[in-house]
Amino acid sequence: EAGVAQSPRYKIIEKRQSVAFWCNPISGHATLYWYQQILGQGPKLLIQFQNNGVVDDSQLPKDRFSAERLKGVDSTLKIQPAKLEDSAVYLCASSLTPRISGANVLTFGAGSRLTVL
Amino acid sequence: SQQGEEDPQALSIQEGENATMNCSYKTSINNLQWYRQNSGRGLVHLILIRSNEREKHSGRLRVTLDTSKKSSSLLITASRAADTASYFCATDHLQGAQKLVFGQGTRLTINP
Numbered sequence: 001e002a003g004v005a006q007s008p009r010y011k012i013i014e015k016r017q018s019v020a021f022w023c024n025p026i027s028g029h030a031t032l033y034w035y036q037q038i039l040g041q042g043p044k045l046l047i048q049f050q051n052n053g054v055v056d057d058s059q060l061p062k063d064r065f066s067a068e069r070l071k072g073v074d075s076t077l078k079i080q081p082a083k084l085e086d087s088a089v090y091l092c093a094s095s096l097t098p099r100i101s102g103a104n105v106l107t108f109g110a111g112s113r114l115t116v117l
Numbered sequence: 118s119q120q121g122e123e124d125p126q127a128l129s130i131q132e133g134e135n136a137t138m139n140c141s142y143k144t145s146i147n148n149l150q151w152y153r154q155n156s157g158r159g160l161v162h163l164i165l166i167r168s169n170e171r172e173k174h175s176g177r178l179r180v181t182l183d184t185s186k187k188s189s190s191l192l193i194t195a196s197r198a199a200d201t202a203s204y205f206c207a208t209d210h211l212q213g214a215q216k217l218v219f220g221q222g223t224r225l226t227i228n229p
Contacts, residue, residue, distance in 0.1 A: 042219035108159030
């Protein structure tokens with residue numbers, strides 16, 4: 001099966017500019033996640049979707065970050081305006097609904113590396 | 118914070134030796150998972166252990182879980198150069214949405 005697709009792989013912008021990342025999850029995976037991974041740290045959940053509804057966005061900096069999953073399939077994460085501390089890898093992951101699969105096992109994309117200058 | 122803590126932060130061993138990494142967490146869990154991340158890549162799921170299990174094996178991987186101590190360990194036996202990567206534990210907690218909380222990771226280097 002095809003994996004989780006993400007683009008772009010790399011992006012360099014200046015602070016206060018905007019950027020958008022795209023993710024296409026594995027077909028049939030109802031749950032989609034965006035994680036932020038700062039160099040040397042573990043991934044931190046930004047937002048979790050179940051189909052096209054938000055399940056958890058408690059750690060999403062909503063003054064600058066937004067995400068949508070309009071048709072319950074692919075998703076876009078936007079940052080506007082970017083700050084230096086947003087430099088990180090943005091990982092998208094998807095999973096089957098846990099009540100169907102029995103557990104929340106994630107499949108990750110390769111990530112989008114953002115550098116803010 | 119529910120985030121797990123991993124120990125050690127970095128581990129360097131010779132090829133063929135065994136590598137052990139530990140993870141501790143703070144609140145009750147449904148299950149605990151281990152993921153591997155090669156440099157510049159996404160995370161890959163390795164193994165899952167449920168809260169009612171104490172030990173699980175998958176190939177050269179052995180995972181233990183002690184819910185009384187809120188800790189888990191990952192053992193990689195007969196290490197290979199290809200095992201060089203960062204290893205993360207992730208906990209699926211009983212409270213809140215079923216989201217995985219990742220630890221800070223252990224950076225494992227296998228020297229040939």
